[in-house]
Amino acid sequence: MKNKIMTAVEAVAEIKDGASVMVGGFMACGTPEILIDALVEKGVKHLTVICNDAGVPGRGVGKLVSSGQIKTLIASHVGLNPEVARRMNTDIEEDKLECILVPQGTLAEQIRAGGAGLGGFLTPTGVGTIVAEGKEVIHVDGRDYLLEKPLKADFALIRGSVTDEFGNTTYNGTTRTFNPMMAAAASYVIVGACEIVEIGAIDPNNVVTSGIFVDAIVGGEMPWQI
Numbered sequence: 001m002k003n004k005i006m007t008a009v010e011a012v013a014e015i016k017d018g019a020s021v022m023v024g025g026f027m028a029c030g031t032p033e034i035l036i037d038a039l040v041e042k043g044v045k046h047l048t049v050i051c052n053d054a055g056v057p058g059r060g061v062g063k064l065v066s067s068g069q070i071k072t073l074i075a076s077h078v079g080l081n082p083e084v085a086r087r088m089n090t091d092i093e094e095d096k097l098e099c100i101l102v103p104q105g106t107l108a109e110q111i112r113a114g115g116a117g118l119g120g121f122l123t124p125t126g127v128g129t130i131v132a133e134g135k136e137v138i139h140v141d142g143r144d145y146l147l148e149k150p151l152k153a154d155f156a157l158i159r160g161s162v163t164d165e166f167g168n169t170t171y172n173g174t175t176r177t178f179n180p181m182m183a184a185a186a187s188y189v190i191v192g193a194c195e196i197v198e199i200g201a202i203d204p205n206n207v208v209t210s211g212i213f214v215d216a217i218v219g220g221e222m223p224w225q226i
Contacts, residue, residue: 115184167214
């Protein structure tokens with residue numbers, strides 16, 4: 001069996017300039033800080049980051065925003081990180097951030113559709129608003145719906161509470177967030193794990209993310225993170 005356990009530096013080595021990266025978490029809860037730190041240290045630029053939010057200053061995706069490594073941010077809420085607004089409105093082209101806001105339920109379903117191999121889905125959310133600009137409107141049974149396309153990424157950085165050596169992963173409480181969906185929607189998946197155990201140590205009934213989705217496992221994620 002392939003050894004998936006590696007250092008954070010080794011795990012993010014394949015992430016190059018211009019890559020698309022999904023990052024799990026909700027306001028930094030459930031975000032793999034150890035992997036974010038390695039990505040900041042690597043210094044890759046012009047990333048497209050897909051996540052629920054922009055974290056907060058000094059935590060989660062907020063670190064990538066502050067370091068200027070994100071070119072395009074696709075998220076549903078950025079209000080807790082003032083650095084996003086500053087970078088969206090800067091006149092310095094190299095520091096400028098494109099922010100695409102997506103309704104949270106739509107974002108979650110786009111990621112799920114990407115992982116499930118679907119061509120898209122219909123939702124009434126956003127009909128008649130700026131959310132609908134440039135999107136196809138489909139009329140079904142007397143009601144208008146937007147056709148939303150799936151989201152996929154080159155990489156996904158997820159956080160696991162307990163991960164076995166194959167990559168089977170469980171999540172503690174609300175740290176689950178977007179992590180399972182993102183693990184299915186990316187070509188290369190890295191788990192930042194609080195605890196790594198032997199294969200068979202996790203009850204199969206408790207496995208949320210199957211190890212078949214996981215390419216790399218990094219231990220050392222802080223267990224105290226809520």
